[in-house]
Amino acid sequence: MKMLEQFAFGTLATRNRIVRSATAESLCTLDGQPSAPLAEIYRTLAEGEVGAIITGYAYALADGKPADRALGFHDDVHVRASASLVEAVHGAGAPIILQLVYGGSKSKLAKDDPRWLVPEDAREAEDGKPNATIWGPSAVANDATGIVPTPMQATDFEALASSFGRAAASAKAMGFDGVELHCAHGYLLSQFLSPRFNKRTDEYGGSITNRARLACECVRAMRQKVGDEYPLFAKLNSCDSFADPEGLEGGLSQADSLEAALLLEEAGVSCIEVSGDWHHATGKMNQGQPYFYDYACELRRRTALPLMLTGGWRDARIIESHLSADVVQLVGMSRPLIREPYLVAQWASGKMDESQCEECGICQKHGGIPCPYRQ
């Protein structure tokens, strides 16, 4: 079966075509160190025969922490601590890829997070201003958090790119089999791509070439540190809304996303992970159909790069038929593997039952804790 075949590019060979897409399990310590239960989850997934595991988002700068109990990768102590994750996954025979992020105004700051500048009860009156070091493209308030970020300056761009470059080099040194730059889901780099958040009039705003400039600079800094063959993924929204390919409320349009993917390729990524507004897709297409396949087909017409498509895969037969079409080479799954970490092993043994994930959303609400319906 195609889905059980290896896939190799650069120095990476996945065990099969089904990759656990980045999933923040919220199981790190408050200061971002991986816990034993987190390593155990990764070991279980690897024992469940996933093709590779992409970690939950890890922050490369302390101020880029996207959520409470996310993985830190911003200093030597945290870099060294990640060895437990690499060992757990390699010990069970799978490759592991580190996802890197800068949260920005979408960061879910805990009530006692020192990055808040004003006391909790005064935040509304103060316009929700966090500590001044939370960067954004422009001072546009985030609907979800109320955070108004500080627009980035020239020296900030360099600092961000070099922190991602440093983190990629450290990931390679620690034995991670690849790195993914999170350019999706409304975090900082996704906001730069989005005209809704990016109101800049300099060379980082306006055209899609300008809006993708920062992500491309980060990719170049990472590529320069890890060499030509090391796998660099970028996770990208196919557009900023599920329902409207023009980009709901001024977000990234599908046409601009396709352009951005090509710019990221030119900058040095070796695989694009196609994602999008899966929160809105959830429940609407619960038929085992991948949400963003049409976009992937469009992207395939423009590039020969390996593509990983994430979101909505639930049925092994549908996965098999899509992989056979060879539009996408890798399939990314998150929620089904929270519920059934042994799903791939089950399919490999010939038991082809559909995933039992009902997209109830509880895993999201509670920050990645094990599925309450898990057997």
Ligand SMILES: Cc1cc2nc3c(=O)[nH]c(=O)nc-3n(C[C@H](O)[C@H](O)[C@H](O)COP(=O)(O)O)c2cc1C
């Ligand atoms: C609890 C939870 C945590 C997630 N954390 C991340 C993350 O850290 N980085 C990321 O890129 N996507 C994250 N996602 C999104 C998934 O990788 C994936 O894109 C989305 O869930 C759609 O795939 P699915 O239909 O297979 O669940 C998360 C999803 C869930 C449910």
